[in-house]
Amino acid sequence: MGLLNSVSFQRLQGGIDAAYKRQNVLANNVANEDTPNFKRSDVSFESFLQQQESGIKPTLNAKVTDSRHFHFGTNRIVPAAVVSTDETTSMNNNDNNVDVEREMALSAENQLRYSSYVEQINSQISMMRAVIQGG
Template identity: 85%
Template sequence: MGLLNSVSFQRLQGGIDAATKRQSVLANNVANVDTPNFKRSDVSFESFLQQQDSGLKSQLSAKVTDSRHFQFGSNTVVPATVVTTDETTSMNNNDNNVDIDREMALSAENQLRYSSYIQQMNSQISMMRTVVEGR
């Protein structure tokens, strides 16, 4: 097993990827704030990760095609990001549902989340470097 293949490291990488994708989706929402009939999108990642951590069975479980395969739970799989579009609401007369204040608040929250993921990853890499170099 490689140093960077641990489950926690893979989850941090998944979180960073999700935060990057979320920032792109939020920027797209803001860019289309005045576009008629535009519906906002959002990225789901953390909810899947929470389901995984709580031990709930979900779509994250492994598919076993042969009885000789090892059975394993979903706790080693890092979920992929899912982009969803809210088609049910409307904020303006032009059927657009983007609230610029909400999008900006979500963007700030996402930036904090991204920074914390990067900080945690740097901490793990620093600990690994200390172990390898022996300082």
């Protein structure tokens, strides 16, 4: 097994990918602030990861491509980020539901989340480097 193939690295990579996708979705929401009938989108990742870790809702299953494969649990699978659109709300007279202040706050939160994921990856790589170099 490679050093960077551990479950923790895969989850951090999934978090970075989700943060990247979320930033693009939030930017698209802001760009369409005045577009009639536009409905904002959001990205779900962390909630899926929490459900997976707590065992509340094991909705993620391993892909089995052959009947001879072992069936195993979801503890090693990293969920993918899912983009969802909020079709139920409307904030403006033109049926648009984008609140720019909320989108900017979510963007700032996403930037902090992204930075923490990168910091955790850097920390793990530094620890591995110290072990490999013997110091």
